[in-house]
Amino acid sequence: MLSSETKDEIFDLIGQTVTPRLSDQLRFVLEIDKLKTIIRQTPLLDISRRENDAEHSWHLAMMAMMLAEYAAPDVRLERVLRMVLIHDIVEIDAGDTFLYDATAEAGQEEREQKAADRLFGLLPKEQAVEFRSLWDEFEAHQSPDARFARTMDRMQPFLHNVFTGGHSWKHHGVTADQVQKRMAVIADGSTLLHGLVTRLIEESVARGFLLPSSSD
């Protein structure tokens, strides 16, 4: 590995050869390589290992392209793609929080806001503002684009659970009512996809992939 001094010398050279602006943009581009080392709970479908945030983000973008027809008519695919591609960047500093882990949620928002300040802050000013605002929009999940982006973000690990026989559900002792609760927001992005998820939750319980609701 290069020392940080050597890296700085090369970024300075880029700034002198082209512009400091491009040097800052490439600093960001190289910094986010770290997203490839942030490990999620979701296993690959072959269960060989757990996936990382970078490949997860790629998978959401592919899903958004393939399933765009199920989104509300005013959803703009380009904005959804940009959102899902950047949505987990903050986890480089803040780490991944498992969807069914309530205790880990404490302090998560503060950690993520601080991470967003540092990471988007590497970019030239107006680009930092643009991408920070896009991430804020995703986090607020109020706009149609953000809702569809979140629908993809919830469906992907759900499908991986179903098609691995409930691999991480079993590992964490997750129950059907917990999954139903976490998947409810899918309906904001697509009622059709939410209907499918509801049916697959039933099927997962029937097949023993998922524990029944604790009240059952």
Added chain:
Amino acid sequence: MLSSETKDEIFDLIGQTVTPRLSDQLRFVLEIDKLKTIIRQTPLLDISRRENDAEHSWHLAMMAMMLAEYAAPDVRLERVLRMVLIHDIVEIDAGDTFLYDATAEAGQEEREQKAADRLFGLLPKEQAVEFRSLWDEFEAHQSPDARFARTMDRMQPFLHNVFTGGHSWKHHGVTADQVQKRMAVIADGSTLLHGLVTRLIEESVARGFLLPSSSD
């Protein structure tokens, strides 16, 4: 792991609950999870391991967003994003070919065409045609969108080499003239970025990251 019979039963259930069309789309979405297991020569910047095609594709999409201003004015970012996200899908069947390995190139095109037939063929007909055509456009690298997409695809491993002190260049004994030759196409996507790459090749030789040209 689930048996393929069980998976087929679940896909059938999806077809009955919603439509066979959605079932086919989800078959594709889940099949391409395998891209996360196709390993490239490029190391992560921390040299902890080599990257895979899925996270590489994500990184190209991030680069395209951050560096879009350096593209020709008629380049459409949404199409570039779609192209870089799907550009390596065929390697699920055809495998990754190292940029500096001339012998592995034999048969590569035939393998990739066959892979494209199978993989895009999982999708509903008109979607298969749409994405196959987008991939064909990327491969032909004639359109402005395809040229900028390829510029990203060449720059990313180049930058990883520079910022790891020539990690995979050294491993494979690559020389400056080989890199210059492979990076020449960057100029089709952005003369400014090509100028930077040329300067960084010189710097890499000066710092001992890269062997001088064999004719030097």
